[in-house]
Amino acid sequence: MAYSERVIDHYENPRNVGSLDKDDEEVGTGIVGAPACGDVMKLQIRVEDGVITDARFKTYGCGSAIASSSLVTEWVKGMRVEQALEINNSQIAQELSLPPVKIHCSVLAEDAIKAAIRDWQAKQQAQVS
Amino acid sequence: MDAMNHFARLGLAPSCDIDAGALENNYLALQKRHHPDGTANGTVSERRLAMEISSAVNEAYRVLRDPVRRVEYLCRLGGVDLDSSDPNGGAPTMSQSFLIEMIDRRDALEQTRARGHAALDELRAKVEREQDDALAFALVSLRSGSIAAAAVALVERRYLQRLVGEIDGEV
Known part of the structure; x- marks a missing residue:
């Protein structure tokens, strides 16, 4: 199957690959998997004053899964948490011209950013109480 | 979904423990009976039917002869x-x-x-053993009627299979 140019670009030059300290109070970590194919994705964000200042990912999966997570980290940097929560998979799929059989990769990336934000939110609530 | 499941298609009762000999014999007999060549002089609809049955038989055989696909298929029949x-x-x-x-x-x-x-081969062998263990656990779960537990073990197996792919350097 032919990958779109955008996918190949992110696959060959992935943005923001790496890890943040998951125990840091300002860091949210989302780990998700695609049971059908065995892809796993870790997406992390650092939040300061409600703004995402850094984002990192590690994805073990196909080119579309790597590109989807790479794109999301690029997008969320500089976004407010509430804005990042609104990212949905169809935006990712559209940006990367994903074919129908690869839509689940964009769903995975959406799930990962949402999970990372939830993790960060849980840490903030734990701090308050 | 097809009204006839793969087991029924090949004249077997749905089970994790199928009789490999019966699978083989039934498959060959059905393949012979419904081979498209056998209806070469038949009407269009006879030929079409023979072709449809023949491809359904092949698909059923492909799934049931593979121990992993067979167990995954049993989960599907069970609703997962x-x-x-x-x-x-x-x-x-x-x-x-x-x-x-x-x-x-x-x-x-x-x-x-x-x-x-050597280290990579050792790791690969270990992950393959884990895959086998997961499949064995899925079988035990299915035999005791727990489709949910079998499904978790089979998904675990898929992630491990993917890990073997990563070890082999597949993308």
Whole structure:
């Protein structure tokens, strides 16, 4: 199957690959998997004053899964948490011209950013109480 | 979905423990009976029917002769489709600890690779044993009627299979 140019670009030059300290109070970590194919994705964000200042990912999966997570980290940097929560998979799929059989990769990336934000939110609530 | 399931198609009762000899014999007999060549002089609809049955028989055989596909198919008959990510009736979501372990083990792969072929082969053999264990656990679960537990074990097996792919350097 032919990958779109955008996918190949992110696959060959992935943005923001790496890890943040998951125990840091300002860091949210989302780990998700695609049971059908065995892809796993870790997406992390650092939040300061409600703004995402850094984002990192590690994805073990196909080119579309790597590109989807790479794109999301690029997008969320500089976004407010509430804005990042609104990212949905169809935006990712559209940006990367994903074919129908690869839509689940964009769903995975959406799930990962949402999970990372939830993790960060849980840490903030734990701090308050 | 096809009104006739793969087991019925090949004249077998749905079970994890099928008789391999009966599978083979029934398959060959059906393939012979419905071979498209046998209806070469028949009407269009006879030929079409023979072709449809013949391809359904082939598909059933392809699934049932493979121990992993067979067990996955039994899950599907039990209402869990591992190829679907639907929260209702799709593949079960794995625990965070399992997913973290899968990430960590993939992260560690580079170091193992740096230690050379022997280390990589050893790891590969270990992951393959884990895959076998997961399949065995799925079988035990199915025999005791727990489709949910079998489905989790089979998904675990898929992640491990993918890990073997990573070890082999597949993308």
